[in-house]
Amino acid sequence: MLSMKNVSKIYRTESIETHALREFSFSVNEGDFISVTGPSGSGKTTFLNIAGLLEEFSNGVYELDGQNVTNLSDAQRSRLRNEKIGFIFQSFNLIPELDVFDNVDVPLRYRGFKAAERRKRIERVIDMIGLGSRAHHLPSQLSGGQQQRVAIARALAGEPRFLLADEPTGNLDSQMAESVMQLLEEINRAGTTIIMVTHEKNLAKRARRNIFMHDGRVGSNEPGLHLAAASA
Amino acid sequence: MEIGPIWRAMLRNKTSYLLIALQIAFTMAIMVNAIAIIQERSRMMARPSGVDEDNIFYLSSIGFAPDFNPRAAIEQDLDALRKFPGVANAIVTNTVPLQGGGWSQGLRREPGDDKENIGVAVYFVDEQGIDTFGVNLTGGRNFTPTEILWFDSEGGGPRWPDKTILTQAMAEALFPESPQDVVGKTVYIENDLPVTVIGIIERMQAAWKSWSKVENAMLVPMKRLESAVRYVIRTQPGYRDEVMPQVEKMLAESNTGRIIRSMKTMTETRQRSYLEDSAMIKLLIFVVSILTAITGLGIVGLASFSVARRSKQIGTRRALGATRTAILRYFMLENFIISSVGVIAGAIIAVGLNIWMVQAFDLTPIAWYVIPLAMLVLWLVGQLAVFGPAHRATMVSPAVATRAV
Numbered sequence: 001m002l003s004m005k006n007v008s009k010i011y012r013t014e015s016i017e018t019h020a021l022r023e024f025s026f027s028v029n030e031g032d033f034i035s036v037t038g039p040s041g042s043g044k045t046t047f048l049n050i051a052g053l054l055e056e057f058s059n060g061v062y063e064l065d066g067q068n069v070t071n072l073s074d075a076q077r078s079r080l081r082n083e084k085i086g087f088i089f090q091s092f093n094l095i096p097e098l099d100v101f102d103n104v105d106v107p108l109r110y111r112g113f114k115a116a117e118r119r120k121r122i123e124r125v126i127d128m129i130g131l132g133s134r135a136h137h138l139p140s141q142l143s144g145g146q147q148q149r150v151a152i153a154r155a156l157a158g159e160p161r162f163l164l165a166d167e168p169t170g171n172l173d174s175q176m177a178e179s180v181m182q183l184l185e186e187i188n189r190a191g192t193t194i195i196m197v198t199h200e201k202n203l204a205k206r207a208r209r210n211i212f213m214h215d216g217r218v219g220s221n222e223p224g225l226h227l228a229a230a231s232a
Numbered sequence: 233m234e235i236g237p238i239w240r241a242m243l244r245n246k247t248s249y250l251l252i253a254l255q256i257a258f259t260m261a262i263m264v265n266a267i268a269i270i271q272e273r274s275r276m277m278a279r280p281s282g283v284d285e286d287n288i289f290y291l292s293s294i295g296f297a298p299d300f301n302p303r304a305a306i307e308q309d310l311d312a313l314r315k316f317p318g319v320a321n322a323i324v325t326n327t328v329p330l331q332g333g334g335w336s337q338g339l340r341r342e343p344g345d346d347k348e349n350i351g352v353a354v355y356f357v358d359e360q361g362i363d364t365f366g367v368n369l370t371g372g373r374n375f376t377p378t379e380i381l382w383f384d385s386e387g388g389g390p391r392w393p394d395k396t397i398l399t400q401a402m403a404e405a406l407f408p409e410s411p412q413d414v415v416g417k418t419v420y421i422e423n424d425l426p427v428t429v430i431g432i433i434e435r436m437q438a439a440w441k442s443w444s445k446v447e448n449a450m451l452v453p454m455k456r457l458e459s460a461v462r463y464v465i466r467t468q469p470g471y472r473d474e475v476m477p478q479v480e481k482m483l484a485e486s487n488t489g490r491i492i493r494s495m496k497t498m499t500e501t502r503q504r505s506y507l508e509d510s511a512m513i514k515l516l517i518f519v520v521s522i523l524t525a526i527t528g529l530g531i532v533g534l535a536s537f538s539v540a541r542r543s544k545q546i547g548t549r550r551a552l553g554a555t556r557t558a559i560l561r562y563f564m565l566e567n568f569i570i571s572s573v574g575v576i577a578g579a580i581i582a583v584g585l586n587i588w589m590v591q592a593f594d595l596t597p598i599a600w601y602v603i604p605l606a607m608l609v610l611w612l613v614g615q616l617a618v619f620g621p622a623h624r625a626t627m628v629s630p631a632v633a634t635r636a637v
Contacts, residue, residue, distance in 0.1 A: 045634055054551055054631040075555045081630070082553020093548040093633055097241035109234060110553040138244070154552070166634050 001161060001193065002028040002051065007060030009046050009216075020046040021057065022216040028162070028195065033188040035204035036197045038213035044197045045166065047213065051195060052085050052164045053077045065161060082110050086155030086192075090167035092147040094139040094154075100126060101135040104154045111158055125153040129183065145176030152183060162193035169203060181206065238566050252534050253574040256610055259527045260578025264606045265585050266516040268598045273509040275596075279446075281329040282399070282435030284366025285498040287320070287467050289476050290328055295459035297489025302457045303382065305487055309463065312486060314360075316479060318471035321364040324461050326356050327439045328498065330505040334439030339450070341406055343424040350405050352398075353438030353449040356383075361451055362397070364466050365436065370400065372415035372431030375453040384457040392421050393453045397431035401447030441505050459490075472497060527610070528617040531570075535563060535621035539628075546625050547632025556626035563622035564615060571614035575607040582606070 009021040020043045028034060038044050049055040050062065053069060062069050065084055072080065087093075094103050101122055108118040126132050129149040131142075139147050148168060155163055165184065169177035181203055188194050198204050212219040242249050295305060306324050313322035327334035335356075338349035355361065358380045362369055374397070381393050396419075404411040406419060418426045436449045463483075467475045476495060484492045503510075539546070546559060554562075586598045 049631045049634055052551065054629070054634065075557070078550065078553050078555040078558075078630075081551065087551050087633065089548070089633060093544065093551075095241070095545055095548070097244045098237055099240075102237045102240065105237065106549065107552040109237075110549075110555075110558060158553075 001030050001065055002026075002195075003061075003063045004051075005061045007050065007062055008058045009043075009050060009055070010058045019216050021050070024060070024217065026211065026218060028193060031188070031191055031193055032209060033185070033194045033207045034196070034209045034211060035207035036195060036211045036213060037199070037201070037204045038219070042213040043216040044213055046216075048164055048166055048195070048197050052087060053081050078110075082107055082158065084161045086158065086160035086163040088148070088151050088155050088163060088165040088168045090170040092139070092144075092151045092171070094147055094150055096139055099136045099138055100131060100142075100150050100153075103139070103150055104157050107154060107158050121157045121159075122153075125157045126150075128156070129153045143176065144172050145179055148172060148176070148180050149183065152180070152187070156187065156192070160192070162195065163187065165194060165196040165198075167198055168196060169198070169200065177203070234562060234565060235569065238562070238569060242566070242569065248534055248537075249570050249573075252530055253570050253577065255527050255530050256571055256574025256614070257578035257581055259523045260575050260606055260610055261581035261585050262523060263520050263609070264578070264582035264598055264602055265589060266520045267602050267606065268586060268589075268595060270513050270516050271599065271602075272596050273513050276441070277506045277509055279437070280435060281437045281498070281502070282365075282367050282433070283329055283498065284466055285502060287469055287472050288328070288364075288366070288464060288498040289467070289472055289495060290462055290464045290498075291480065291483070291495035292460060292462050292493050293483065293490050294493065295487075295490040300459060300489045302459055302461070305490065306455060306457075306461060308486065309483060312482065313463065313465055313479065316475070316482065318467050318475040319479070320466045320468050321360050322463055322465040323357050323360050323364045324455055325361070325464050326354070326456070326462065328462075328464055328501065329437040329439060330441050330498075330501050331439045332505065336438070337421055337450075339402070339406060339427075340420040343420045343426075347420075350402070351443075351445050351448060352402055353440075353443075353446075355436070355449060355451050356454045356456055357451050358453065358455055362433065364464055366466060367436050368434040369397075370432050370434045371412075372397070372429070374431060375451075380453045380455060382457055383454050392425050392427060394427055395430045395453055396427045397433055397451040398429055399433055399436050399447055399449045401435070401445075402450060403429070403432055405445070405448055524609070524613055528613045531567060531614050531617035532621060535567065535618045536624075538566075539563070539621045539625045542625075543628050543632055544635075546628040547630055547635075550628065550630035551633040559626045559628075560622050563618055563625055567614050567618035567622075568611065571611050574614075575610050578610070579603050579607065 004024055004026045007021055007024045008019065011018040011020060024047065036044050036047060046055070050057050064080065069077065069080065095106065104122045104125060105118055108121060126135055129152060131146060131149060134142065139150070142150065168184065169180050172180060184194060184196070185206065196207060204210055293305070293309065295302060310322055310324060313319055335354040336351055337354050339352050340347045340349055359375045359377050362374050375395065379393065379395055398414065400411070403414040407414050407417065414429050415432060417429050419429060421427050433451070435447060438446045438449055440446065465479060480492050480495055549559065582598070582603060589595050590597050
């Protein structure tokens with residue numbers, strides 16, 4: 001459902017060329033739960049941005065759900081992001097002036113759903129994350145874990161084909177991180193494909209597959225990382 | 233449309249939006265009332281004086297020689313002026329419309345101190361007065377040469393001739409029930425002197441442009457024997473500027489016992505008369521323009537700050553599927569809501585301020601269309617002002633969402 005072949009990303013300034021991704025090839029199957037690890041500067045975020053159509057790449061071929069995205073217009077990329085991809089960010093990226101309900105509503109409005117359909121979807125996902133009684137709370141009135149749950153609800157409301165999670169537990173304490181991780185596992189078991197960038201080995205090993213990135217390329221598995229699925 | 237979430241978000245962070253809305257409201261209130269004043273002044277300036285302004289000029293003749301004979305001088309001057317090439321007609325009179333100084337009297341329908349007295353501007357003319365001023369006789373008749381009296385302020389004689397020609401406005405003021413039937417009626421001047429109305433002219437303004445009864449005027453068939461007199465001269469169309477210096481020279485040379493001075497055209501008189509009004513209009517246009525520009529800059533400032541402050545949020549919206557158009561629409565809509573609050577509050581303040589100004593300064597109430605027009609202008613200014621920052625917002629990359637800012 002997601003396939004990259006020889007994808008490169010070069011950032012150019014007047015004097016310097018930085019190769020963030022080098023001939024990167026990678027594919028994801030339906031229902032995968034993939035963790036992406038690697039040292040800082042290894043290209044994890046660039047990979048995530050390109051996979052999520054947040055950035056364009058310099059060379060190579062990227063197919064998303066069978067569609068070549070190389071030459072799509074900005075508006076087409078926006079539509080594709082909205083319909084097929086759910087994002088979970090390290091710092092949640094909730095809109096502080098909007099309550100839980102309106103935050104989850106944001107991508108649904110861009111999708112063009114009618115009000116009744118949006119309400120149905122929002123109520124379903126808010127109930128799913130256990131925050132039904134806090135629909136009209138502002139993000140500032142929620143704990144970090146609750147905010148990340150709202151962000152997950154926002155990502156799921158549009159029923160995307162896959163979730164891209166950028167350090168989803170990076171700003172949470174271990175208890176909240178565990179609760180968010182369990183929620184992601186539950187979502188994956190329900191059939192949603194997840195690609196998760198993380199620094200934390202104990203979270204990465206809970207994925208079914210790990211991509212260890214080094215210097216813009218796919219390396220071998222992260223040293224010392226034994227995937228639960230692999231070792232099972 | 234995202235009106236609901238935008239409105240709710242603004243309510244949770246309302247101080248800066250409220251300040252801009254207030255600025256728009258006060259701009260609107262000032263703009264509307266300034267327009268009302270401009271309209272009133274413009275209306276006043278556009279009123280026709282009733283005379284042939286383009287071709288009339290006037291001058292003063294002041295006799296100083298011990299043997300100066302006013303009557304002989306007037307008769308000789310009028311004869312020379314009426315024969316002068318390019319001159320259509322000329323009279324001796326006391327003043328001209330809009331000149332600023334003149335005579336006024338009160339006319340009554342019945343004699344007696346206790347009867348209502350209606351103010352009227354007085355023009356002393358002879359039988360050439362109607363033609364010289366170029367006013368339009370709409371009823372009755374003109375004076376005949378035999379009806380013109382000479383009045384000597386030192387030598388006695390009749391105080392007022394027994395005939396007059398009134399403006400239509402004066403006829404309506406005296407006889408509101410039958411203004412078309414005034415010719416032949418008797419009115420009273422100086423309480424009890426009867427005067428018969430023999431004609432009606434369409435319009436001739438008084439010398440005082442701000443007088444509330446500026447259209448009330450009467451022509452009196454009289455020439456006053458004074459050393460200082462004023463001649464009004466109407467030229468053939470297009471000859472005024474050419475004829476003026478020649479007439480001045482001719483008069484000065486024809487009688488060395490007097491001086492000719494204060495020669496002016498009616499065009500100059502109108503300009504001078506409305507100088508303050510014209511300056512006021514320019515000042516108000518300047519103030520309203522500056523105020524509107526400051527409001528526009530305020531909106532640019534708020535929107536620019538808002539875009540800079542919310543770049544991560546914009547990136548997140550883009551990541552969640554917002555197109556550039558959706559981002560542009562968001563900021564334009566947000567500004568439209570702020571402007572709407574401002575212009576609605578502004579309309580209420582404007583009407584309140586106008587009611588007070590009408591009562592305090594006797595202004596005309598605002599025309600109904602000024603308020604929607606001002607709302608439209610301020611909406612447009614708001615949308616134009618926010619377009620630049622909103623366009624910058626569309627340039628925020630969705631990748632900003634994943635940056636640790």
